[in-house]
Amino acid sequence: MKKLSYIILGIIIGALATYYYCPRQIDDGATEIVKPKGVITPDQAMALNNNWTKYRKAAVDSAAARQGREIDDRSTWWSIKNIENYIAYSKKQTDSLGYTITGLRVYLGVYGENAGRTKRNLTTMFVVPTVKKAKDKASMNPFAFQDEDEEDCEECEPLNEGGNGGGGSGYPN
Incomplete structure (x- = not known):
């Protein structure tokens, strides 16, 4: 009986040591979201779009017109x-x-x-x-x-x- 109590005590100590010393992943549902490199403001996007319209739209749409389409995607x-x-x-x-x-x-x-x-x-x-x-x-x-x-x-x-x-x-x- 004395040997059995030592075995039970050893299992309890081993379980506690495993619990405290082994790394564990905690998922609290709060995953960190990192802002990606290169994100721009809506105003910057609008300026880029307006520049495309100013410098490229006529050329692209005229090429589409030669194919019988009014505008290109x-x-x-x-x-x-x-x-x-x-x-x-x-x-x-x-x-x-x-x-x-x-x-x-x-x-x-x-x-x-x-x-x-x-x-x-x-x-x-x-x-x-x-x-x-x-x-x-x-x-x-x-x-x-x-x-x-x-x-x-x-x-x-x-x-x-x-x-x-x-x-x-x-x-x-």
Whole structure:
């Protein structure tokens, strides 16, 4: 009986030591939100939009007019859910290719002659993941001081087919 009490006492001391000395994650529901780098004010966004209208709209719309359209698209819209799904999809895809995803790059593109009547030769935007080649952290190479610059993932599938961005925006003129 005396040995059993020592075993029970040992279990209690072990449980208390584990409780106090092992790290634990506390989720109180208050995740810290950090303002991303590059966030601008609505007034700055309006100025950028007005500058685009002043310096680019006539040229872009005249190119659209040559294709039989009154105006060309000037924005693209994706839902938050679609963006979140694309980020998760891109992370999985880049991991399987041996890359580490570093960001997303947005490109302007133009649909070609064979895109169909509603898209032919009009502007689009698409998103491509940027990556760095995944490297082992325990490298024996003494000269590996810097990571290579990020680059577009040419093997990854870009995101396109957003909405035309119309309706509800206060920016276009």
